[in-house]
Amino acid sequence: MPEKNRVRFAPSPTGLLHVGNARTALYNWLFARHTEGDFLLRIEDTDLDRSEARHETQLIADLEWLGLSWDEGPGVEGPHAPYRQSERLGIYREHTDRLLAEGKAYRCFCTAEELETERQRAAAEHRPQVYSGRCRAVSATDSAARAASGEPFAVRLRIPDHPLRFHDIVRGEVEFPNETVSDPILVRSSGVPVYNYVVTVDDALMEISHVIRGDDHISNTPKQVAVYEAFGWPVPQFAHLSTILGSDRERLSKRHGATSIASFRDMGILPEALVNYLALLGWGAEDGRSETFTLDELTKVFKIERVTASPAIFDFDKLHWLNRHYLKLADPERIADLTWPYFEKAGLLPPPGSVSSGTRTWFSKLTALFVPSLDRLDQISGKADFLFHFNAVAARTSEENVPLLITETAQKVLDAFAARVRNMADPVTSEQFKRWMNEIKAETGARGKELFHPVRIALTGAHSGPEFDKLIPLIEEGSRLPLPVHISSVRERVDAFLQI
Incomplete structure (x- = not known):
């Protein structure tokens, strides 16, 4: 046997890299790194009818995205080449x-x-x-x-x-x-x-x-x-x-939801969150409590002897919890880079290389506002859609909103707010908004939900949402940017809402 530990991950390029194989790759990699051994990548492509070069390219990209490098294998030649069985x-x-x-x-x-x-x-x-x-x-x-x-x-x-x-x-x-x-x-x-x-x-x-x-x-x-x-x-x-099971305790498959690494990446699951979660599918820390680990931390604590033979249940809620954890820790500019394609695909933003620094700064504020409420990054364009597509009619007629708008107090609040907005020649600032709401509170006697819900509905279409002090500048600054979809200003939204 060799003087040091040597392990391999040997996938077949017949389809996408899925959760089970990705966990296998991760455990091999962690074992090698923890014991200062070697990790090899070998492509088992003797099934010539089903093996495709595009699948090999994808699985290599997926492993690199997860942060799993290899000491020998395709692109890293060594003494045991070749690393494709067909060769x-x-x-x-x-x-x-x-x-x-x-x-x-x-x-x-x-x-x-x-x-x-x-x-x-x-x-x-x-x-x-x-x-x-x-x-x-x-x-x-x-x-x-x-x-x-x-x-x-x-x-x-x-x-x-x-x-x-x-x-x-x-x-x-x-x-x-x-x-x-x-x-x-x-x-x-x-x-x-x-x-x-x-x-x-x-x-x-x-x-x-x-x-x-x-x-x-x-x-x-x-x-x-x-x-x-x-x-x-x-x-x-x-x-x-052990086998990875779905919530119904049947073998994990497409019917349970996303199972390929590429699909998790497309959904906006961060690689550090997925690696962390895959590690927990059949392994646990010695203290029995710790659940969040970076790849470097896993390398230090992973022991193959702690892997259990019991089947692991894939819990999407747990994965989303970990993703939220890592989204909070991630560099804001990185998150902005990752979220831009979702808006571009929806036709809300142009290609990132064609925008001004001002648009980029505005978008960074947008991601900072909405990301804390996300499980996955692909949810962000839906969460922020009201910025780009404000529908005054829907806001007025929504079954949830109507009871909050028909009261006399709500109408007084909206009239008072509209009067202030219409008298402003310049964009509304957060400070002005706060001052106005305090004045309207004194004038109308409205408090809490009675005060804020009508205004929020008039600006966003819903009675709950992001903090006003961050939302108001986002609306006003966005309305002045040359975007594929015009963002209505605070005044335009109020006017449209009250004309119905």
Whole structure:
């Protein structure tokens, strides 16, 4: 085994990187960094029909977005290259020839129809539906002759006559009776090597000391252990991570909501929030209480031995709580950069490179005002829509607003406020607004909701919302900016509202 720990993340580029695989990548990365080991990225693209370059590009981008760098892999060449299985087929052929020459593997000439008949007979007789091993008895001479004649064959591994054992850091010692494994196929009749074979060859040649992966691979492990033993290679330690479930305790899937890393990114979940949350899906700090960790903090405290075998429940509310936490800590300019595309996509703002510094400053104020009320950044354009699209008719006729507007006090408040706004030639300031509201309070006797709700409805269309001292300047400054959508000033809003 290598002098230091070496782990790998080996995704297939057949689709988007999802929560389960991202957690696997994170745990491997944290284990490597905590133990000062190596983290490798290997692309398992032998499924040529489904593997696509765009998926590889996306998963690499997702890993980089999460902050998970690799010591060896695509773009970071090392002594164990190449790191794409499609570029390692010659290596697999050499090792297959070695197993055949040593008698540890054999050619299987059984047709698909024969294997299906055998499976059905075993099922009918209530026996394990495993390969009978009939081609084991074919002599090496006959096997070579039949292969030379062009007869199709697969290559199977001779499973040894003893239980297959391995140590699992999460589950302890695990053992499989050899008769339940049968002789697995290493290379299909098409010439394509199978997953359990190539992953073992790669892990051994890349000196992987610990295989950390999802528990859906437990049934694959005895076959891989048999390959290690056939070559005389040391068997690595395994850690099979628990399944991630949805709120209904079924395996997490699209029906539960977003599951791909790209979709969380598009929604405006910060990478530090997602990393923090993924770490908590099956692992916990030693104090049993701490829940917020930066990536650097996780590197210091993460221990694979604290990973639990119990299934983890994906809780979107908990993820949103963490996202709110990190949104509050994030640099305001970074948040402004991240939120601008949502407004641009909605046609509310132009491309960021075409605006003045004044527009940029105004937008920074906008994000600072609305972000504290968000779970995700993609909610912000909806929260701020009333700034861009003030609908006086809807504000007047809303079922929630009507009871707050029909009172005599509400009308007095609105009339008094409108009189002051219309007498102002300059934009309204926060200080003026505060002074006016104190004056109107004294004139009308209105207090609290009776005083502020009618004015807020006249300016925003709703009876609740951001603080007035920050909202008023945002409206007035925005009304003077050259934006794709004109923002109505305080006066324009009041006039439109009272004319209905």
